[in-house]
Amino acid sequence: MRALTTTKDGSVELTHVPEPDRTSSELLVQVSASTASRGDLHSIRFSPPGRIVGLDVVGVVTEEAADGTGPAAGTRVMGYTSTRGGGWAERAALDSSLVVPIPDTLSDEMAAALPNSGLAALAGLEAGGFLLGARVLVTGATGGVGRLAVQLAHLAGAHVTGLISSPERREQLHTFDWLSTVTTDDETGGSFDLIVDLVGGEVLSRAMSLVAENGVVASLAQTAPETASVPFFWFAMHRGARLVSVNNTDGQHEAGRGVQRLELLAHLAESGRLDPQVTGAASWEEAPRLLAALSRRELDGRMVVRIP
Ligand SMILES: NC(=O)c1ccc[n+]([C@@H]2O[C@H](COP(=O)([O-])OP(=O)(O)OC[C@H]3O[C@@H](n4cnc5c(N)ncnc54)[C@H](OP(=O)(O)O)[C@@H]3O)[C@@H](O)[C@H]2O)c1
Structure with a gap:
């Protein structure tokens, strides 16, 4: 499959990579959108070349988790890849504890901006x-x-x-x-x-x-x-x-907390009470430009990366 992977000079490039490995609790998603966030800049800076970045995932489940947990095949979902990344790829593996169905009226762009940032915001406030x-x-x-x-x-x-x-x-x-x-x-x-x-x-x-x-x-x-x-x-x-x-991964796998929080974020956004303030969406070919603008602090609001 194709994916955006880290390069030696601190950016990303489109390359061919193997399909993602999955554990029994992970499902496979055909990705349609992700985001460019500061966490991605950190990943690029601290990762060896060849790593797939991208923390947020929106797409459709193509293969269910082997242990039967999580949404069924064909469901439109949003999820968080956790710190390992992998969202800037045609397909991504997501743990069923960090993925939820998306309400029909919530756009891919809005949904993409919620998982990583929303879980972080909730974790910070819970403290x-x-x-x-x-x-x-x-x-x-x-x-x-x-x-x-x-x-x-x-x-x-x-x-x-x-x-x-x-x-x-x-x-x-x-x-x-x-x-x-x-x-x-x-x-x-x-x-x-x-x-x-x-x-x-x-x-x-x-x-x-x-x-x-x-x-x-x-x-x-x-x-x-x-x-x-x-x-x-x-x-x-x-x-x-x-x-x-505080880390947004803390305790999210326990007792369905990650799923509950993602559902809450989706519900609040769908009902118009929470606005992730997406100010634009760009094709993944433009990711290097987006990352450069992000590092220069030139973006106003969250940018979505469209995965074809
Ligand atoms: N612990 C976790 O679980 C977790 C999860 C997600 C994200 N994070 C971290 O949370 C941070 C924010 O993420 P984000 O996605 O919201 O990033 P972002 O969209 O790039 O926002 C960064 C914010 O910090 C401000 N800022 C940047 N450099 C600054 C400086 N030198 N002095 C003062 N203000 C500065 C920016 O202000 P301007 O308007 O002036 O640019 C902007 O308000 C990142 O470091 C990210 O890695 C942590």
């Missing part, structure tokens, strides 16, 4: 526990994960603030009229029960100073290149606060 009335700060709020995290926190009844990189970026979030935004240079004038950090580095270091007593800082990302440092006397100034690491 804060009960969110009704909580004060939540999301850093990297203009990103694909950030846009879903602010909306999901709002739906959960939190007072949500999005941290953006510059005042010019506010426009990208204009449809969320309930959202307060701040930049790293602003005085926020408050503290937060939960901080979902999608940037890392200096942004995380500064955000840690904004956590309330007994609050939680959920670290999900290393988007910025530099290493974060813990603010001076953080433990004494922010009593009971916790810094926790």
Whole structure:
């Protein structure tokens, strides 16, 4: 089959690769759409040449899982490949714990933008526990994960603030009229029960100073290149606060959690309450250009990659 695989010079190229290997709980999907996300940039940077990237998968099941779990052949589905990737290919193997049918009215593009980013946003918010009335700060709020995290926190009844990189970026979030935004240079004038950090580095270091007593800082990302440092006397100034690491794969295989969450994301998007803000879709031949634009931080919203 054909797939986009990593090259030595830090990009991707169309090549011929063997059909995916599958475990007994994995089904085979004929892929029609995936996404270009920052996670793909990380995969390309840290993988040897020849690896298939792509974390999100939308398509039709062509072969069911051998153990009988998951959607039947012929079902239109969306799923998350987990960190091993494999979505930028004609066919992808998906574990049945991370794949769900797509409602008829949800487009391929919308569905493709949900699995990886939506599971990450939900996992980050879950770190804060009960969110009704909580004060939540999301850093990297203009990103694909950030846009879903602010909306999901709002739906959960939190007072949500999005941290953006510059005042010019506010426009990208204009449809969320309930959202307060701040930049790293602003005085926020408050503290937060939960901080979902999608940037890392200096942004995380500064955000840690904004956590309330007994609050939680959920670290999900290393988007910025530099290493974060813990603010001076953080433990004494922010009593009971916790810094926790969060991955969207954590616990998703247990007791149907991954499936429940993917179903929730699909339902919220189908009913118009969650918008992954897909701003364009491009053929997979344009993937190198998309990746370059993503690394230069030129994209506004999530880009979908169409697999022919
Ligand atoms: N832990 C997990 O399970 C998990 C799962 C999914 C994703 N992630 C990680 O989450 C992060 C966000 O993913 P994404 O797909 O939302 O990425 P994205 O769409 O590229 O968004 C990145 C966000 O970070 C901001 N940003 C980038 N570099 C920055 C810097 N140096 N200083 C301040 N802000 C900066 C961007 O602001 P601009 O508007 O200025 O560009 C944008 O808001 C990535 O690092 C990704 O790997 C983690």
